[in-house]
Amino acid sequence: MPEFAVVAHDIVRLFAKGEVRALDGVSLEVPAGQVFGLLGPNGSGKTTMVRILSTILSPTSGSATVAGFDIVKQPNQVRRHIGLAGQNSTVDENLTGFENIRMVGLLNHLNKDFVEAKANQLLDDFNLSDAAHRTIKTYSGGMRRRLDLAAALVASPPILFLDEPTTGLDPQSRQDLWGIIERLVEGGTTVLLTTQYLDEADRLAKQLVVLDHGKIIAQGTSAELKKQMGATVLALNFTSSDDAVRAQTLLASLSATPANLDGTVLEMTVDNGPAVTADALRRIDAAGITLGGLALREPSLDDVFINLTGHKAEDVDAPAPTGRPGRRPRKANA
Amino acid sequence: MSTLPSPVSNHSALRWAISDVLTMARRNLLALFRVPVAIVFMIIQPIMFVILFRYVFGGAIPIVGTSYVNYLIPGILVQTTMFGSVGTAIGLAEDLQKGLIERFRALPMARLAVLAGRTVSDLFRNVLILAIITGVGFLVGFRPTGGVVAYLQACLLMLIFAYCLSWGFAYVGLAAPNAEAAQAITFPLIFPLAFASAIFVLVSTMPGWLRPFANNQPVSQTADAVRGLMLGQPHGQSTWIALAWAIGAVCVLAPLAVNKYRKVA
Numbered sequence: 369m370p371e372f373a374v375v376a377h378d379i380v381r382l383f384a385k386g387e388v389r390a391l392d393g394v395s396l397e398v399p400a401g402q403v404f405g406l407l408g409p410n411g412s413g414k415t416t417m418v419r420i421l422s423t424i425l426s427p428t429s430g431s432a433t434v435a436g437f438d439i440v441k442q443p444n445q446v447r448r449h450i451g452l453a454g455q456n457s458t459v460d461e462n463l464t465g466f467e468n469i470r471m472v473g474l475l476n477h478l479n480k481d482f483v484e485a486k487a488n489q490l491l492d493d494f495n496l497s498d499a500a501h502r503t504i505k506t507y508s509g510g511m512r513r514r515l516d517l518a519a520a521l522v523a524s525p526p527i528l529f530l531d532e533p534t535t536g537l538d539p540q541s542r543q544d545l546w547g548i549i550e551r552l553v554e555g556g557t558t559v560l561l562t563t564q565y566l567d568e569a570d571r572l573a574k575q576l577v578v579l580d581h582g583k584i585i586a587q588g589t590s591a592e593l594k595k596q597m598g599a600t601v602l603a604l605n606f607t608s609s610d611d612a613v614r615a616q617t618l619l620a621s622l623s624a625t626p627a628n629l630d631g632t633v634l635e636m637t638v639d640n641g642p643a644v645t646a647d648a649l650r651r652i653d654a655a656g657i658t659l660g661g662l663a664l665r666e667p668s669l670d671d672v673f674i675n676l677t678g679h680k681a682e683d684v685d686a687p688a689p690t691g692r693p694g695r696r697p698r699k700a701n702a
Numbered sequence: 703m704s705t706l707p708s709p710v711s712n713h714s715a716l717r718w719a720i721s722d723v724l725t726m727a728r729r730n731l732l733a734l735f736r737v738p739v740a741i742v743f744m745i746i747q748p749i750m751f752v753i754l755f756r757y758v759f760g761g762a763i764p765i766v767g768t769s770y771v772n773y774l775i776p777g778i779l780v781q782t783t784m785f786g787s788v789g790t791a792i793g794l795a796e797d798l799q800k801g802l803i804e805r806f807r808a809l810p811m812a813r814l815a816v817l818a819g820r821t822v823s824d825l826f827r828n829v830l831i832l833a834i835i836t837g838v839g840f841l842v843g844f845r846p847t848g849g850v851v852a853y854l855q856a857c858l859l860m861l862i863f864a865y866c867l868s869w870g871f872a873y874v875g876l877a878a879p880n881a882e883a884a885q886a887i888t889f890p891l892i893f894p895l896a897f898a899s900a901i902f903v904l905v906s907t908m909p910g911w912l913r914p915f916a917n918n919q920p921v922s923q924t925a926d927a928v929r930g931l932m933l934g935q936p937h938g939q940s941t942w943i944a945l946a947w948a949i950g951a952v953c954v955l956a957p958l959a960v961n962k963y964r965k966v967a
Binding site: 419447448450452458460461467475476477503 | 713725732737805
């Protein structure tokens, strides 16, 4: 295994006859043996990047190697070294859990006896033994994701692509999946994870890139990004929007980035929460403004985006470039 | 891991391609038998046609040289295998819609195994339907006199015809936005072929402007050949014409479907 499991250089992908730039020059290097996070809101290009790196989709321009193999010139070698699982859990609903893993194993050209033994072992590892011979139709959302991941692991791929593996899952199922991913990395697997959750990226990923509109807008370790984003969000609630507007001017010098004003709520990202809060309260009091409420909290992905781009993550409203609009509604995250 | 048997088998690329096609076909058949409604519909529809034409319309349809039931059943078998190949369109559209084809694209499997596996499983399904409808035919009075070998030859001809056609429906399945649309698109394609044909009635009873089409189109040629073989009657060159149609069709339709498969997803 080379030092970098995945190296991508200036990947561009256009959709809808060039009208949509899903990826606009993305370069990244994923070190072997750790979790690399691709963070971004819906429509930022995360899923398109994973589809390109896993050879499902070809890039419009740019180049990439996965496990040292070129994704365009050596797709079959790439496919032998990767596993793919994610939000669009692509298991066959009419097959049982065992049959799904068996199918993926055989299509990976593994020996039948090996595949069957491995399928049972994976079902056991992922706590699916009791449901092994039930059709996927009867599985819960969390069970489907676990099975999808188990099937992706049947050929023990050194590189795993996980596309929003916990989106839409309940908290317990998320925790379970995080545990599984951490154990895989301990075993030497490289994981490229896409997520829209900051806590997930924070918990799992050593290195992160933040994507927006198909471009990388920030990268570094989780700690570096947090520092860049500001450690804390100060949220102030006023009794009228006029007061909030006045306070925005009063407090502008307290934060390196512009505050976000939404009705009567003013939010700003600050480095030293308690000290800045005390300062802010003094200024508000001196101006004779009544404060309705106050909170200090950890930054969310929204805050990251406001900080880095000046707009909210939900405002990103690029069409889902699946290549065939409206075809696969569950593929909305591109 | 140490307790597991050796992971990799060393086979040639061709052997892996065949193995991939069979894995896909097996998966399709497993899924088929898990959806009882689909199986019931697949068998009920041709049985309804048999009953409808044998007992409701049959008495009003003039036939020369044999009984109507003997004329009808070979035609119904051709129609049923042709309708059976529509399943290729529906199955592929579903796989595409559910994102399964994407999953398959990230696997080191033979590229064409998704299409070939689907057409092969639909071929197996047609074998099953042929056996069942033959049984139903015997129950309603069908008495083929052409002998067992000719009967099997006729079945083989129908299967080849339907298999070649299913490559066309593979294209439809890949081009349609979803399974329902795929089914809707196939209907106007097969309706004129099935009904403006020698399946249910003699073409000579049709108006003059329709006869040239009805006489020469591939379904009529196949029906004439199948009927001739099953009943031991002369049927001219229709077997060869039907085969030529089938092979000509697959030569055009298979590259279309393959090309479409490369483009989707």
